Amino acid sequence: MKWEEINTQICSIARTLSIVGDRWTLLIIRDIFMGLRRFSEIQSSLEITKHRLSDRLHKLQQGGIIEKRTVDPSGKRFEYFLTEKGLDLYPVLIGLVQWGDRWESGQYGEPVRYRHKVCGELMRPHYCCDQCGVPLHPSEIENCPGPAVKKLADETQFANLPLRVKKLLGSTDSR
Amino acid sequence: MKWEEINTQICSIARTLSIVGDRWTLLIIRDIFMGLRRFSEIQSSLEITKHRLSDRLHKLQQGGIIEKRTVDPSGKRFEYFLTEKGLDLYPVLIGLVQWGDRWESGQYGEPVRYRHKVCGELMRPHYCCDQCGVPLHPSEIENCPGPAVKKLADETQFANLPLRVKKLLGSTDSR
DNA sequence: GCAATTGGTTCCATAATAGAACCAAAAGTG
DNA sequence: CACTTTTGGTTCTATTATGGAACCAATTGC
Numbered sequence: 001m002k003w004e005e006i007n008t009q010i011c012s013i014a015r016t017l018s019i020v021g022d023r024w025t026l027l028i029i030r031d032i033f034m035g036l037r038r039f040s041e042i043q044s045s046l047e048i049t050k051h052r053l054s055d056r057l058h059k060l061q062q063g064g065i066i067e068k069r070t071v072d073p074s075g076k077r078f079e080y081f082l083t084e085k086g087l088d089l090y091p092v093l094i095g096l097v098q099w100g101d102r103w104e105s106g107q108y109g110e111p112v113r114y115r116h117k118v119c120g121e122l123m124r125p126h127y128c129c130d131q132c133g134v135p136l137h138p139s140e141i142e143n144c145p146g147p148a149v150k151k152l153a154d155e156t157q158f159a160n161l162p163l164r165v166k167k168l169l170g171s172t173d174s175r
Numbered sequence: 176m177k178w179e180e181i182n183t184q185i186c187s188i189a190r191t192l193s194i195v196g197d198r199w200t201l202l203i204i205r206d207i208f209m210g211l212r213r214f215s216e217i218q219s220s221l222e223i224t225k226h227r228l229s230d231r232l233h234k235l236q237q238g239g240i241i242e243k244r245t246v247d248p249s250g251k252r253f254e255y256f257l258t259e260k261g262l263d264l265y266p267v268l269i270g271l272v273q274w275g276d277r278w279e280s281g282q283y284g285e286p287v288r289y290r291h292k293v294c295g296e297l298m299r300p301h302y303c304c305d306q307c308g309v310p311l312h313p314s315e316i317e318n319c320p321g322p323a324v325k326k327l328a329d330e331t332q333f334a335n336l337p338l339r340v341k342k343l344l345g346s347t348d349s350r
Numbered sequence: 351g352c353a354a355t356t357g358g359t360t361c362c363a364t365a366a367t368a369g370a371a372c373c374a375a376a377a378g379t380g
Numbered sequence: 381c382a383c384t385t386t387t388g389g390t391t392c393t394a395t396t397a398t399g400g401a402a403c404c405a406a407t408t409g410c
Contacts, residue, residue, distance in 0.1 A: 012275025
């Protein structure tokens with residue numbers, strides 16, 4: 001299977017990575033979250049080549065992650081903004097930051113710390129259950145077949161999945 | 176800048192991606208989380224070529240994400256397990272799943288749903304502040320310079336950062 | 351004992367990336 | 381206004397990464 005075909009997998013991780021899993025893409029999104037708007041700002045921040053940045057920005061537009069707005073009357077100067085779909089990638093970035101802070105900060109410690117304006121404290125984000133509010137632990141999460149799997153149960157795509165994978169879709173093993 | 180040099184950036188996202196940001200890597204980690212252990216299981220799950228999988232597994236071992244254990248007396252059959260460092264990537268996967276569920280499920284809906292064993296309900300994970308427990312919103316998070324930035328303030332690496340980036344490191348703009 | 355499976359490696363063709371040069375339009379400068 | 385710089389790219393070429401297939405030795409299943 002080629003990388004460009006991974007979005008054919010019945011898996012939300014694969015589908016997400018097919019859009020933002022390319023080299024540089026999440027770093028470009030990071031820069032726009034940080035407030036960078038112009039082509040040249042992002043290019044100098046990442047020191048990425050121009051045609052690579054150009055390519056990635058086009059793909060992100062096609063994917064509905066960012067929006068290109070003209071910012072002058074002539075219509076030849078642009079700024080890039082995150083759409084709602086793009087802004088919703090914030091938890092992914094938080095996850096990457098947290099892991100890097102913990103495991104790859106090296107001798108100097110974390111580059112950036114985060115203060116929660118609501119309570120005023122320095123904090124670390126952690127995942128909670130939206131039903132009961134309790135912090136989540138991997139071993140306390142059970143996978144259940146979702147609507148997609150149910151509907152596809154009789155169709156070729158699912159029928160061809162290895163038995164092992166079918167089992168896992170309904171299993172509780174998340175180690 | 177080349178991709179392999181991104182871990183020189185003073186940024187936890189860049190550092191994390193330098194380890195797990197390659198094609199296939201996060202999908203391999205997903206498979207191990209799902210309970211796949213053997214080379215051949217992962218290979219047939221992803222339909223990735225063998226030498227690519229081999230290369231990725233070596234890199235993940237070097238990065239301390241996975242551990243290769245012999246499972247037979249002859250010492251020629253192996254299984255791959257996540258280390259503590261690898262298990263700690265769970266929130267990153269949750270983030271990717273959630274986004275894919277919301278934005279890329281297509282006509283069939285989510286592939287998998289999640290039940291919280293503690294409360295018994297189907298749920299969606301969401302990020303909360305570990306200090307006050309309130310659900311986080313991007314606009315309510317303020318970036319503060321962390322220890323790394325403070326220590327590097329006089330050193331070349333930081334001195335060479337564009338002024339704009341220095342400002343942003345201490346700013347509150349996270350749209 | 352023999353075939354199939356496992357866990358790879360090697361070789362080659364194709365696709366992605368990095369670096370540099372180039373360019374036209376817009377904006378800043380005197 | 382003339383001139384230089386900046387912006388936002390595109391094109392070209394060399395290098396690196398990836399995909400597909402063949403190959404192989406050791407182990408397992410029958």
